[in-house]
Amino acid sequence: MARRGTALLASGLVAMIAIGGAGGYGVGWLTALDRSISATGKPMPLGQIDLLKTPAPPSTTPIPVDSRKPVPDTSKPLRAGALRYKTQTVTVRGTLKSEVSLKVPIGWVYTPQSDEDTARFNETTKRYLRFQAGFPRTRPPSASMAAKVHDLTNLEESQQVRFISQVDDGDVATLAYEWVPPESISKNPILRLVIVRWVADESGDVAVELGVTGLPQDAAALRAVIDHASESVVRRDIPLAPS
Template sequence: MLTPRHQALLMTLAGMTVGVAVFGGVLAFNGNPLAGDDTPAAVNSQPTPSTSVRGDGLQPDSLQYTLQTFGTAKDPVAAEVPTGWKSSQDGTRPRFSDPTGVWQIRFDTRGSKKSPDQLVDERFRSIDERDLKLISRDNGTLVYTYTDKARGPRMGLSRWVSADSGETSAVEITVGGRPQDEAALRAILQHATDSLQLPPSAGDTRPN
């Protein structure tokens, strides 16, 4: 015959057995994160953001360049633009774009009798875009941001290159993209400037 003390001990052991069985059933249903189960232990956990949507923008070191020739047969001009960017037209005002249309570089080889600094001022006054903000305007280069109705925030960089120590302007180079692409846009503009090949002077036939 069991004493009351023995009966209490047996009831305690029986309760522990039931508890272990219930806990094991819960683990079998939810998965045990400590056992390396592929099933998530918590169904309301948030997914890790993908690096493809960080918005870091175009990177300078991702670009390669190809020499392009444009202008006219009499006065050809050449410069290096990012590889894979295509222009739908040649001549004096070609515009090269990447396949997605997000980034562009445009050249205007018609030239001007005005200095680069004068053209910087004129261009900025002529821009009619929402949220126009001046970033800088020095050394014949204009940098600004604005909001495009269809494409959202945009950044533009325009540079006028002189062939006579700043008296007049020979070529305009304009690069466009998004504000987060600024480092790459500056690199593209500088690369085009450094690789620019102008024709020998054949007399001043530029418009004013």
């Protein structure tokens, strides 16, 4: 088992995506996280273009905080002692192709993401574990955590971010916060607890970003999940083949 918080790097041929027994750097999310999809437009015929009109600027009206007042979720909390784990192995693609192995709670289902550098395992849509890899190693965990904090502080006030803790252990950095997702992610403004952890390899730079999301009452179980993941995570890379 890898030392707590240390991802191991090895070279070699990486297999196709595998889910099973053999096994952020980016500012992710949640992380996972959970990202918007860009829209594509159709070209307008030249006869319909009016060069004398200036298009109106996009609306920047903030969403009222009161409109996203958190709604209590009375789901029973996850119990850390009831969780059992098995090793899952998934290949993701960013600048590099990374095969990542880590321990995931049994029953949490692998869910492909639109971002090919990210993988996610869902217990439900409100509870999940994700990781991001496939990026170059360029900065230590503390710098990645600082970048994430900066991004969170610039979110709409309606998302009501509340920082709980920031811990820098050198080769591992961990951020915990509460957050109300925007309506594009969750129609109901249910308060979420998010724990993000950046794990360095022997280079001292981040090799894997991990994130676990759930409800505030799941705090103990979520910490157990991210501990199991970060203590077991292994990343192996090869460059992407030329296109």
